[in-house]
Amino acid sequence: MYKIIDNQTGLAISEHLTRKLAQNKADRLDNIYGAVRYIVQNTPRVFSLEDIEASIEASTGFCVACGEESDCIEPDARNYPCEGCGKDEVFGGEELIIMGYVE
Ligand SMILES: [Zn+2]
Secondary structure (H helix, E strand, O other): OOEEOOOOOEEEEEEEEEEEHHHHHHHHHHHHOOOOOEEEOOOOEEEOOOHHHHHHHHEEEOOOOOEEEOHHHOOOOOOEOOOOOOOOEEEEEHHHHHOOOOO
C-alpha cells in the first residue's frame, strides 16, 4: 500500500491507499498549495490475511515491490510482471503466505 508524506513536516497525512488513490490525492493537494509538497511513498510490503484470502478467491495477486494488485494471477504464481512498477514481483496469495508477506 501507499502513503502520502507532507514534504514540509515529514509526517504521513494519509496511509493504506492504493497507488492510484494516493497519487490522485497528492496531486489534488499539490494543486491547492500550488507546489509539489505531497510525496507518495511505498509502505512496507505486508498484506492482511483478508486481502490474501480475497485475492486467492478472485485469482488476483500482489506485487511485493509496490503493492499493486494484478488480475488473473493463480494462487501459486511467482514472479509475474507488475503493471504498476514493471518489476517481476507479482505473487499469488498462497505464495505470499508461504513467503511470510501476511501480517
Ligand atoms: Zn509493482
